[in-house]
Amino acid sequence: MKRLADSPANSSFSDSFEAAFAAGVKACNFQASPLQRIEDPWLEPYQIELWLKRDDLLHPIISGNKWRKLKYALRHALALGCDTLISMGGAYSNHLHALAFAGSQFNLNTQAFVRGELVSPLNPTLQDLHDWGMQLEFVSRSEYRQLRLYQDWNALPKLQAGHYWLPEGGAGTYAQQGVAELLDEITLKFDSLCVACGTGATLAGLLTKKPSSAKVIGFAALKNAGFLNSDVARMSANAEGNDWEINHAYHFGGFAEVNDELLMFMHRFETLTSIALDPLYTGKMLFGVYDLIAQGYFKKGQRIIAIHTGGLQGRRSGILAQCGSGGV
Numbered sequence: 001m002k003r004l005a006d007s008p009a010n011s012s013f014s015d016s017f018e019a020a021f022a023a024g025v026k027a028c029n030f031q032a033s034p035l036q037r038i039e040d041p042w043l044e045p046y047q048i049e050l051w052l053k054r055d056d057l058l059h060p061i062i063s064g065n066k067w068r069k070l071k072y073a074l075r076h077a078l079a080l081g082c083d084t085l086i087s088m089g090g091a092y093s094n095h096l097h098a099l100a101f102a103g104s105q106f107n108l109n110t111q112a113f114v115r116g117e118l119v120s121p122l123n124p125t126l127q128d129l130h131d132w133g134m135q136l137e138f139v140s141r142s143e144y145r146q147l148r149l150y151q152d153w154n155a156l157p158k159l160q161a162g163h164y165w166l167p168e169g170g171a172g173t174y175a176q177q178g179v180a181e182l183l184d185e186i187t188l189k190f191d192s193l194c195v196a197c198g199t200g201a202t203l204a205g206l207l208t209k210k211p212s213s214a215k216v217i218g219f220a221a222l223k224n225a226g227f228l229n230s231d232v233a234r235m236s237a238n239a240e241g242n243d244w245e246i247n248h249a250y251h252f253g254g255f256a257e258v259n260d261e262l263l264m265f266m267h268r269f270e271t272l273t274s275i276a277l278d279p280l281y282t283g284k285m286l287f288g289v290y291d292l293i294a295q296g297y298f299k300k301g302q303r304i305i306a307i308h309t310g311g312l313q314g315r316r317s318g319i320l321a322q323c324g325s326g327g328v
């Protein structure tokens with residue numbers, strides 16, 4: 001395996017990995033992520049300004065927080081001379097979906113440990129992973145839990161030379177650098193920044209650059225996610241103080257759970273704004289934001305920026321059709 005550290009004076013290698021990274025970025029043709037004001041008459045009596053940072057528009061597949069979290073890890077992998085990315089995720093994982101596609105664009109092999117058993121035919125997410133050349137290994141829940149322990153790029157036991165490990169959700173050290181860039185794109189002053197949380201890595205990244213006058217509110221997508229507070233504190237050196245919090249009230253009974261109330265909220269929001277939401281992260285987070293506004297949690301005159309973290313491919317799981325409303 002070629003490693004940058006082994007050849008510090010080798011400028012041609014560093015030029016070539018930079019070129020490989022630039023070529024991958026070019027191939028992906030990323031788009032801008034505008035900040036969009038939500039024009040909703042419902043908000044008017046509360047005198048709250050709600051804006052959505054449209055990271056879902058960054059890319060049709062590597063969308064939302066996925067590119068933010070992968071960007072510098074991919075660059076690091078290329079800098080180390082690695083040729084294979086390995087990660088883990090569930091059968092509908094947005095992270096694996098983005099990673100498999102990114103691998104195909106950056107000329108890197110991809111492998112994944114998938115939680116659960118191989119079910120045939122493959123669901124649409126797994127079919128995409130397969131079609132984009134990702135090698136899949138299905139693991140039991142206990143094996144999967146064990147894999148969660150490996151956090152650093154080289155922490156996976158028996159990692160082969162040239163292989164690069166990305167922990168669950170792409171939540172490695174390099175994720176925060178990419179996520180923090182999101183804040184460089186926001187010039188508007190704001191009071192609160194709202195984001196959905198799975199591993200908490202996106203929230204941790206936001207803390208590294210948020211303005212001191214603003215509060216970051218994470219909305220846990222998982223039930224019993226008390227671990228998030230300590231995980232975010234571990235991931236971010238800026239996690240001291242009380243200008244961030246995680247709200248645990250809007251998981252709707254668990255990660256893949258939805259109900260009619262959520263789906264009706266999403267239906268109204270999507271009809272009004274023409275912005276598609278994913279039901280597991282941004283849909284739940286925005287439901288929470290609206291509910292907190294109704295409860296008077298935010299002061300009149302405040303400006304909230306919520307982040308659309310993408311994940312729209314997950315709508316293919318059929319989850320939207322689960323409830324009485326027939327879905328959004």
Ligand SMILES: Cc1ncc(COP(=O)(O)O)c(C=O)c1O
Pocket residue numbers: 064065094095169171196197198199200201202203278281282309310311312
């Ligand atoms: C669409 C979407 N939004 C938000 C999140 C939560 O991100 P994090 O795991 O960094 O907290 C995820 C999970 O990775 C996701 O797939």
